[in-house]
Amino acid sequence: MFNVELTSERIARERLETRRKREAERQERIFKEKVRTIGVDVKALDMQVEEKNAREEAARTEEAAYDAEDRRYNFEACVHQNRQKKKSREMGKALMNYRHQHQMPSTRREFDLNDPDCYRKLDPGDAQMMLPGLAGEEQDSESRLKRQKEQLREWLLCQQKEHEEEMLRQKMEGWQYEQSRKEMHDLAVELHKLEMDRKKATAVAVKDYNLAAAEARQTEEKEGNKEYDGSQQHALDMVPGMCPSQDRREPPESLQQVVQFQKHQIEEKKRTELEKKQEGDLYNRIRLDSVHSALLMERQQKRLSKQLRRIQDSTNAQLAQTRRQQYVTTFSRTVCAF
Structure with a gap:
């Protein structure tokens, strides 16, 4: 059979051979005394x-x-x-x-600015003269100056008259201001006087009330002390054996005396309550009178304030009307002057 080698196996084999070769070179470099250097890689240093x-x-x-x-x-x-x-x-x-060739002074319409006396070098006939009546000459200069002087004189008189009217207006305004100030001062004095009178009346009423209350309290205390002393003495006289000099007389009827004493106490209590009620009524009447007086004073003060405000408004309206008339007069005079 054929020996088929895969690509992955071939690559792995080549890598393994490369590592083996590199390891062999390293061992040769390390174990060889001529090129061995402890702790330093000379080849790497050379590459760096x-x-x-x-x-x-x-x-x-x-x-x-x-x-x-x-x-x-x-x-x-x-x-x-x-x-x-x-x-x-x-x-x-x-x-x-270009300037030397085409912009010579001789070709200009005006005189040469570098030679101001050029017009003096010309002939009198060549000089351009201004005709009479053209711009630059004035035939009626004397009449114009006369009209200007008259107009200036009229303006000065008008200004002087306006100044006098302004001074008169300021004087009238000052007089009206003084009059209004005096009226306001008089009203303020009158209001202050009314306020002081009201305070004085209130103080007098409070003083009278305090005096009356003090007198009533003193009278009540005196009567109470007298009644208390009399009742004590009477009770001692009625009790047998309390007074050695009267032990021999006949004993009074104690029940009737006790009833009379209780009636006397009831009457005394009613009288005290009546006096307190009268005192409260007096205090309420004085307080109502004070409140009524204060209301009257307040109404009078409001009425005086309204009157003062009305006077001030009328004065301001008159001043505004006067100023408006003066402005119209001044404007009409100015228009007539122009």
Whole structure:
């Protein structure tokens, strides 16, 4: 039978042979005393040195090419600059030649600017004279100056009159302002006076109420002390054996006296409640009177404020009307002057 070898087997066999050959070379390099060096692979180092030299050579070649290209660009720029300068010089020469040939001073319509006295060198007959009545001469200059002076005088008089009217208007405004200020001051003083009167009346009412309450309280305390002392003495007199000097008299009817004492206490309590009620009614009446007075004062103050505002509005309206009339008068005079 034929011996058929597959491609994969052939590749594997070649790789194995390559590894065996490489291992044999390594062993020969290691075990051979002449080329053996402990810890260093000389062949690998030589290859690294060659690669480094190749890289440096490539860098030098690239740098040389860049320098050559830079020199070429500089040379082209210098050539272009020289061409531009040469072209500019040629254009300047051509312009000067054209001016010398076609733009001589003798061919100009106007006088030569480089020779201002050229018109003096001409003959009187050749000089161009301006006809009378044309632009540049004025026949009625005297009348024009006279009209200008009259117009200026009218303007000055108008301005002086406007200034006087303005001063009068300012004076009137100042007088009206002073009048309104005085009225406002009088109203403020009156309002302050009313406020002080209201506070004074309130203070007097509170003082009277406090005095009345203090007097009522003192009277009540005095009466209560008197009644308490009398009731205590009466109770001691009614109890037998409490007073040695009266032990021999007949004992009073204790039940009737106790009932009378209780009635007296009930009446005293009613009287106290009535006094408290009267005191509360007095306080409420004083408070209502104070509130009523305060409301009246507030209404009067509002009425005075409205009156003051009305006066101020009328004054402002009059001032606005006066200013409007002055503006219309000034504008009409200005239009008439023009």
